Amino acid sequence: MVSMDKITEKLSRRMAQKTSRRGLLTAFGTALVGGAAIPLLPVARAGQSGQGVPSNGYEGVAPQSTGNVQDPGDPTSCDYWRYCAIDGFLCSCCGGTQNSCPPGTEMSPITWIGTCQNPADSKHYIISYNDCCGKTSCGRCLCNRNESDKPMVRPQANNDTNWCLGTESSVYTCSTAVIIGLALED
Known part of the structure; x- marks a missing residue:
């Protein structure tokens, strides 16, 4: 256990000598903001359509048709x-x-x-x-x-x-x- 303490102390002192407090805070802030932006990145959700959710996006609602060529579209979809x-x-x-x-x-x-x-x-x-x-x-x-x-x-x-x-x-x-x-x- 003593050797682990000495290794940790040695690494901490080396890092303290090579970096400044501002640099450490900048790196920490960048990691924090960058981590918060990860959910905003585009994600392919193609695999989710086969999990019981129809193409109109409403779970438990089957797509419908009006049955009239002059009235096209799915009345259960917002795109109608x-x-x-x-x-x-x-x-x-x-x-x-x-x-x-x-x-x-x-x-x-x-x-x-x-x-x-x-x-x-x-x-x-x-x-x-x-x-x-x-x-x-x-x-x-x-x-x-x-x-x-x-x-x-x-x-x-x-x-x-x-x-x-x-x-x-x-x-x-x-x-x-x-x-x-x-x-x-x-």
Whole structure:
């Protein structure tokens, strides 16, 4: 044990002679900051897709199709074309569809609107985002896209409001995206 103490003392004295306190603090700070940056580096996550998580990224939610060539996309994915201004949980993941509320909930008559481009025909459509109300929040498939979102001073085009007004219950469950019609061209 005594020889271990002497070796440690000898190494410590040699390091003290060759380095300064500032240099040691600089090295320590660099290691500390560099270590904190490691989680920010890009990581290949390709191997995780085979672990029960579908390509849309929501565990336990199978990808869907509308079945209509003129309405392409997966209604359980935030990338679905109708969801360009949605903020909330997708009803298509909560027992409803992109057009209808889950059983036991009520569609709010007060909505916000957005204009989204359909990739099938490259036309812009007016989309009414209706909240479904009456049950506790679904908690599945949260999307927050703000492509057509306006400030709170324009509430009809703002997606940050609880739109469960005019229903029996003001408890938010999920959101739908109903096509109202074709948008006028400029």
